[in-house]
Amino acid sequence: MSDWIEIGTLNDIPKLGARVVTAKENDIAVFRTAEDKIFAVKDECPHKQGPLSQGIVHGNKVACPLHDWKIQLDSGVAVAPDEGCTATYPIKMEGDKIMLSLVPNEGCPNN
Ligand code: FES
Numbered sequence: 001m002s003d004w005i006e007i008g009t010l011n012d013i014p015k016l017g018a019r020v021v022t023a024k025e026n027d028i029a030v031f032r033t034a035e036d037k038i039f040a041v042k043d044e045c046p047h048k049q050g051p052l053s054q055g056i057v058h059g060n061k062v063a064c065p066l067h068d069w070k071i072q073l074d075s076g077v078a079v080a081p082d083e084g085c086t087a088t089y090p091i092k093m094e095g096d097k098i099m100l101s102l103v104p105n106e107g108c109p110n111n
């Protein structure tokens with residue numbers, strides 16, 4: 001099943017920044033890394049629901065603004081010793097347009 005929406009172009013998201021897409025019952029944080037990779041994760045830290053979209057991106061991870069857990073943007077999994085994961089969402093590029101699927105990837109029990 002697919003449920004793709006266009007959420008803008010690469011240049012709509014600053015490098016190392018994020019924009020929030022409100023979808024169904026979740027906010028989804030869409031991140032752009034220094035290497036121009038795009039990742040989408042639920043805008044909710046697996047620790048205490050901190051807004052990951054306001055965190056600091058470094059490499060392919062984001063540091064939660066509340067208690068500094070590091071969340072891997074590709075998998076949504078917290079970096080050890082912390083435990084837990086947040087849902088991730090498929091992204092694809094069509095030309096310079098960013099397409100986001102509202103159907104989360106499988107693998108995170110917190111979906
Ligand atoms: S809520 Fe994210 S580290 Fe605590």
